[in-house]
Amino acid sequence: MARPYNFSAGPAAMPADVLQQAAAEMLDWHGSGMSVVEMSHRGKEFGAILDAAERDLRDLLAVPGHFRILFMQGGGLAENAIVPLNLSRGGSVDFVITGSWSQKSLKEAGRYCAARIAASNEADGHTTLPDPSSWQLDRNARYVHLCSNETINGVEVHELPDLEALGSSAPLVIDFSSHVASRPVDWSRVGLAFGGAQKNLGPAGVTLVVVREDLLGHALKTCPSAFDYKIVADNHSMYNTPPTFSIYMAGLTFQWLKRQTEGSLSGVAAMQARNIAKAELLYGFIDQSSYYTNKVAANCRSRMNVPFFLHDESRNEAFLAGAKAAGLLQLKGHKSVGGMRASIYNAMPIEGVQALVAFMRDFEKTQA
Numbered sequence: 001m002a003r004p005y006n007f008s009a010g011p012a013a014m015p016a017d018v019l020q021q022a023a024a025e026m027l028d029w030h031g032s033g034m035s036v037v038e039m040s041h042r043g044k045e046f047g048a049i050l051d052a053a054e055r056d057l058r059d060l061l062a063v064p065g066h067f068r069i070l071f072m073q074g075g076g077l078a079e080n081a082i083v084p085l086n087l088s089r090g091g092s093v094d095f096v097i098t099g100s101w102s103q104k105s106l107k108e109a110g111r112y113c114a115a116r117i118a119a120s121n122e123a124d125g126h127t128t129l130p131d132p133s134s135w136q137l138d139r140n141a142r143y144v145h146l147c148s149n150e151t152i153n154g155v156e157v158h159e160l161p162d163l164e165a166l167g168s169s170a171p172l173v174i175d176f177s178s179h180v181a182s183r184p185v186d187w188s189r190v191g192l193a194f195g196g197a198q199k200n201l202g203p204a205g206v207t208l209v210v211v212r213e214d215l216l217g218h219a220l221k222t223c224p225s226a227f228d229y230k231i232v233a234d235n236h237s238m239y240n241t242p243p244t245f246s247i248y249m250a251g252l253t254f255q256w257l258k259r260q261t262e263g264s265l266s267g268v269a270a271m272q273a274r275n276i277a278k279a280e281l282l283y284g285f286i287d288q289s290s291y292y293t294n295k296v297a298a299n300c301r302s303r304m305n306v307p308f309f310l311h312d313e314s315r316n317e318a319f320l321a322g323a324k325a326a327g328l329l330q331l332k333g334h335k336s337v338g339g340m341r342a343s344i345y346n347a348m349p350i351e352g353v354q355a356l357v358a359f360m361r362d363f364e365k366t367q368a
């Protein structure tokens with residue numbers, strides 16, 4: 001029987017091939033006689049898993065040699081503290097506020113450094129993207145924080161800003177938790193990128209950090225050793241026991257991503273083409289309908305997280321129950337926004353979006 005389509009914002013759907021491979025390897029990984037969960041992280045088996053995961057990710061995201069890839073724990077929220085602990089050097093930091101996650105990041109960073117707002121879309125209800133030319137950047141900022149995809153509000157930065165062109169020499173820090181590997185990254189514009197794995201890469205438990213080498217080694221004295229990027233990098237993400245099973249599952253996803261093709265495209269470029277097609281289908285349907293709306297400005301609509309509202313909000317429960325019966329799961333919107341949210345990450349095939357649109361069309365008809 002076909003599995004239902006799962007629109008969860010995170011932890012989220014994973015490719016069925018990856019789940020099947022993990023199931024097949026659960027009791028005996030590659031003839032080792034052990035499950036990955038039972039292996040020493042210092043053994044050669046897990047060493048091979050970690051090395052392959054790092055290599056495949058570097059390859060997939062075209063991460064340049066002067067960036068280090070770290071597998072950490074604590075999720076995106078811990079990074080809200082770990083980044084300022086490592087990069088703020090007792091100075092001040094600029095934040096671009098685009099939604100709930102950047103607001104959380106600002107608040108947490110304020111515990112460790114002077115955190116100031118360089119731009120904000122709060123007055124628009126987090127439905128727009130302040131144009132980079134309007135950002136009030138501090139020349140002395142240690143870094144500029146930007147959430148490149150706001151998972152809750154559905155706002156995505158489709159082109160990363162060129163801070164240098166804006167007169168700033170600060171490194172750009174992006175929280176790419178909810179769209180990592182959905183499109184290529186322009187590393188020439190980034191100093192550090194972080195993201196929890198549970199949206200678009202694998203199970204919860206592992207946090208990916210990609211950091212430019214020159215930003216290592218400046219942690220505050222109060223930074224826990226296990227969260228000091230230089231210590232983590234020097235120890236090849238094994239200063240303490242890493243989240244072995246989550247790294248393994250993310251590694252299987254990286255291999256799956258590398259196998260994906262779309263026309264002449266492969267890997268992340270293929271995913272980007274698919275994600276554009278999926279998002280166009282869903283937004284296109286919502287925009288032509290008088291029953292559903294999405295409030296985000298067209299130039300910054302997320303291709304991963306699509307919040308939408310029913311014209312008659314009293315029908316929300318009926319919509320969710322009908323969707324579930326049709327095999328469309330976890331469409332309830334985030335409580336701070338309300339309505340519905342369809343998260344259509346890499347693992348969601350176009351058929352899932354087609355099924356959602358067909359259901360929405362039918363539901364609208366029964367309301368007429």
Ligand SMILES: *Cc1c(COP(=O)(O)O)cnc(C)c1O
Pocket residue numbers: 010074075076077078101147149150151175176177178196199
């Ligand atoms: C989910 C999410 C987080 C928080 O991740 P945790 O793993 O729960 O700490 C942070 N930032 C963004 C953009 C997210 O989508």
